[in-house]
Amino acid sequence: MSDRLPHLSAKLQGFGTTIFGEMSALAVATNSVNLGQGFPDTDGPREVLDAAIAAINSGHNQYPPLIGMPTLRHAIVEHQLRFYGMEFDPDTEVLVTAGASEALASTLIGLLDTGDEVIMFEPSYDMYQACAAMAGATVRPVTLHPPSYAAEIDELRQAVSARTKLILLNTPHNPTGKVFSREEMQAIADVAIEHDLIVVTDEVYEHLIFDGLEHIPMATLPGMRERTLTISSGGKTFNTTGWKVGWVIGPAALVAAARTAKQYLTYVSSGPFQPAIAAGLRLPDSFFAEIALDLQHKRDRLCAGLVEAGFDVFHPHGTYFVTVDIRPLRSDGDGYAFCRDLPHRCGVVAIPNEVFYTDARRGRHLVRFAFSKRFEVLDEAVSRLKGINA
Ligand code: PMP
Numbered sequence: 001m002s003d004r005l006p007h008l009s010a011k012l013q014g015f016g017t018t019i020f021g022e023m024s025a026l027a028v029a030t031n032s033v034n035l036g037q038g039f040p041d042t043d044g045p046r047e048v049l050d051a052a053i054a055a056i057n058s059g060h061n062q063y064p065p066l067i068g069m070p071t072l073r074h075a076i077v078e079h080q081l082r083f084y085g086m087e088f089d090p091d092t093e094v095l096v097t098a099g100a101s102e103a104l105a106s107t108l109i110g111l112l113d114t115g116d117e118v119i120m121f122e123p124s125y126d127m128y129q130a131c132a133a134m135a136g137a138t139v140r141p142v143t144l145h146p147p148s149y150a151a152e153i154d155e156l157r158q159a160v161s162a163r164t165k166l167i168l169l170n171t172p173h174n175p176t177g178k179v180f181s182r183e184e185m186q187a188i189a190d191v192a193i194e195h196d197l198i199v200v201t202d203e204v205y206e207h208l209i210f211d212g213l214e215h216i217p218m219a220t221l222p223g224m225r226e227r228t229l230t231i232s233s234g235g236k237t238f239n240t241t242g243w244k245v246g247w248v249i250g251p252a253a254l255v256a257a258a259r260t261a262k263q264y265l266t267y268v269s270s271g272p273f274q275p276a277i278a279a280g281l282r283l284p285d286s287f288f289a290e291i292a293l294d295l296q297h298k299r300d301r302l303c304a305g306l307v308e309a310g311f312d313v314f315h316p317h318g319t320y321f322v323t324v325d326i327r328p329l330r331s332d333g334d335g336y337a338f339c340r341d342l343p344h345r346c347g348v349v350a351i352p353n354e355v356f357y358t359d360a361r362r363g364r365h366l367v368r369f370a371f372s373k374r375f376e377v378l379d380e381a382v383s384r385l386k387g388i389n390a
């Protein structure tokens with residue numbers, strides 16, 4: 001949380017500059033290896049890049065339809081059927097958005113009234129709190145604790161009140177790399193059904209999952225399809241984080257709420273990138289298996305290096321990210337200070353996890369590194385990090 005800005009609305013006070021803006025600027029200023037903001041440093045599949053170029057060259061450069069281009073909506077529906085056996089209507093149950101970010105914003109703004117409560121597990125992606133604040137809603141956090149980051153279902157139950165409208169879930173989970181187990185998902189679903197809550201589930205890392213674990217979409221659990229809005233994005237899966245093609249899928253009445261808000265955010269976006277992401281979603285199963293395996297090797301490389309550098313490492317099973325406890329290297333456990341110093345000490349940028357908590361003290365000693373980088377970049381970062389003890 002940052003200092004008070006004189007002109008900023010009361011509801012956005014404290015949301016000054018995102019940690020990603022702050023830390024990526026520091027990476028540039030200090031010429032550091034940037035393991036902070038989560039993005040890959042290689043391009044995605046040639047077919048996907050070529051499809052975007054072809055779309056530009058064939059004149060797909062004006063406003064696409066509000067709900068998204070038909071080819072992409074159909075590809076999203078085919079993808080849900082192929083991977084999860086779920087059927088959706090591409091005309092009423094799919095909404096294409098400007099990244100998962102706009103999917104989150106339009107969903108929360110479209111569903112929540114002032115005073116409504118949102119339950120979310122924390123740490124959580126920083127946008128969640130900001131979007132809830134923009135919607136005028138109150139966040140009720142349920143904290144996941146290392147090393148297991150297991151979901152405490154009793155605490156979840158206690159967080160439900162008469163004002164609770166929805167549970168916002170993220171699996172695989174940023175910043176911990178946790179993949180919620182089927183038991184946890186079922187227990188969360190039970191609470192949602194018992195209290196008639198909507199579940200908004202952010203599954204942007206659905207294909208970035210390791211160790212043979214399976215991604216379990218919340219909407220596939222019994223009784224959940226009708227109360228779940230699923231959010232995903234092409235950015236992570238196809239190494240195109242700058243294209244901002246995301247989507248929301250769910251029952252028509254819930255999608256309509258998000259669509260209403262979306263009209264007044266961007267209206268539409270990413271015209272020529274929509275058919276390109278459609279091409280990506282239609283790639284063979286082998287593509288999806290390979291990206292997960294490649295990232296798993298990168299995870300292994302960085303985690304081993306972080307252990308050697310002296311951190312206490314919490315092994316992730318998905319996403320781009322690994323969280324470490326810095327206290328073996330900095331006894332006061334001040335993760336923010338550690339991340340501010342690190343570029344100057346050794347030329348590496350990381351993210352302090354405290355920004356992902358409603359109460360920064362809970363994540364003070366934790367720091368996130370991204371491993372979505374080439375092996376030589378990870379090796380360079382590790383050798384620099386080892387130097388801080390030397
Ligand atoms: N949700 C999570 C959990 C994320 O980590 C991110 C960040 N990349 C987003 C949503 C936003 O995705 P997009 O770039 O597609 O807007």
Ligand code: GLN
Binds near residue numbers: 020037039174
């Ligand atoms: N989702 C990415 C991360 O968590 C990028 C975030 C951003 O740039 N807003 O690092």
